[in-house]
Amino acid sequence: MKLEVLVIPVSDVDRAKTFYKTLGWREDADFVGDENYRVIQVTPPGSPASVIFGTGLTTADPGSAQGLHLVVTDIEAARAEIADRGLEISEVFHDAGGVFHHAGTEGRVAGPDPKHTSYSSFASFEDPDGNGWVLQEITERLPGR
CATH class of the missing domain: 3.10.180.10 (2,3-Dihydroxybiphenyl 1,2-Dioxygenase, domain 1)
Known part of the structure; x- marks a missing residue:
């Protein structure tokens, strides 16, 4: 098994997208289903695993992912x-x-x-x-x- 993706909870999708792109992470996808569903996938340089955030993806509280x-x-x-x-x-x-x-x-x-x-x-x-x-x-x- 290999870790493929981590889903992190955010409150403002566009703000998070700007932040992770400022880190130099590659934007892999920005898929909008409707106003209640959006998926953004970014990947840190050199990483085989990606990070996903968006709307309608997790019930976790924004900012609760730690470590x-x-x-x-x-x-x-x-x-x-x-x-x-x-x-x-x-x-x-x-x-x-x-x-x-x-x-x-x-x-x-x-x-x-x-x-x-x-x-x-x-x-x-x-x-x-x-x-x-x-x-x-x-x-x-x-x-x-």
Whole structure:
């Protein structure tokens, strides 16, 4: 099995579309069925999986999707690219526990993981509705990945 698509809840479809296109994500589709049904699909650069949002797609509250991870090979460069596009993004951080980040901002320690361990450095941002995204630096995958 492979993950193909994530559906995220948004309140303003056009605002979300502008945001994700500003991130540099490719617009794959913008299908309008009627005033109660619209599907927009965007894909992050280099990703085999896409993100869908629109009207009539989910009963989840706008902004309720949290912990959506995007894998990058250079956390500082990826963070800078998003900031250079004029979007808000956290500074690079690692977790006090050293394994995986906590929910919210609890346990965040400024800067990348001191040992630059793969899977251990992060930066976070939100879309206009508050759906939470996390950049995670992975330079060497775990065995079998």
